[in-house]
């Protein structure tokens with residue numbers, strides 16, 4: 001039986017632990033907070049992050065990372081993007097030397113512009129073949145309710161990719177394989193920024209035309225950045241790109257979408273963040289923009305989201321700025 005350690009017991013870490021257990025893995029979850037670990041371990045529920053969901057028997061949880069990681073065949077990283085490095089520095093000496101390291105986070109690190117697998121590689125020194133990104137239209141609550149969902153398992157090494165896909169294939173959760181780690185990670189990170197933008201449009205009271213324009217132009221700029229970083233443009237038309245935008249930009253379950261609506265209604269970013277769980281796009285917007293600037297890539301939508309999030313521009317001003325840009329000729 002594959003022994004898997006999931007580091008992070010938020011909505012997605014917990015839902016993914018459920019998938020792994022359904023797929024027949026022996027699952028050990030690390031939670032940051034004692035109350036969450038105890039509830040998961042004793043009642044097999046996580047009422048803060050996944051209300052109404054019961055995990056399969058056999059899933060264990062602890063706040064002791066060393067105990068969670070002992071003997072792991074596979075390690076899943078499920079903490080928010082901006083917290084990954086600080087946690088990994090502590091976990092690195094505890095990681096089994098050959099286990100694949102799977103990143104679930106959708107974000108780019110502030111200050112470095114690093115993708116999540118780049119952070120993992122820098123901190124752990126793990127070979128590229130051990131690094132895996134899982135990303136797609138995977139709203140945690142729907143996955144945990146065992147509603148049909150598909151995802152992308154991205155790894156430069158086929159054998160590792162298949163091993164991770166085997167560990168998380170169930171009757172309702174279906175992974176597709178890709179070797180385009182860069183594309184899958186960029187698509188996931190920029191998706192959160194676009195979901196904020198769609199929410200902002202909604203909060204401003206705009207209709208479906210505006211939202212469709214934001215999604216489509218957001219996807220175009222996501223693909224532009226990805227290709228500049230070496231990704232394949234096809235990745236952005238797939239599950240990790242268009243697929244995740246469809247799910248997140250339409251769903252009230254998306255925290256980025258909800259945060260965007262609040263920003264569009266004129267609420268401040270502190271109020272918006274204080275009210276809910278992690279909305280990765282809020283902090284990734286500036287990081288994505290920095291990465292784009294370093295490669296000479298234009299990302300006008302991301303630029304406006306970063307302005308709104310920083311409080312330098314109102315949502316209405318951002319919309320006006322986008323509408324008054326010089327005409328472009330790419331036609332997509």
Ligand SMILES: NC(=O)C1=CN([C@@H]2O[C@H](COP(=O)(O)OP(=O)(O)OC[C@H]3O[C@@H](n4cnc5c(N)ncnc54)[C@H](O)[C@@H]3O)[C@@H](O)[C@H]2O)C=CC1
Nearest residue numbers: 008009010011012013032079083105106138139140277278
């Ligand atoms: N929730 C979802 O539907 C999905 C989330 N993701 C991605 O997975 C990653 C994790 O998201 P969730 O599990 O949903 O987040 P969450 O907000 O539900 O939970 C985050 C988890 O990380 C822990 N944590 C550790 N250090 C933290 C810190 N410094 N600040 C805040 N939390 C910290 C929290 O205690 C919690 O266990 C994010 O990058 C997100 O974009 C990806 C797909 C689906």
Ligand SMILES: O=C(CO)COP(=O)(O)O
Nearest residue numbers: 136137138139254255256
């Ligand atoms: O990434 C997600 C679904 O694929 C979840 O989105 P939120 O982080 O906005 O809730």
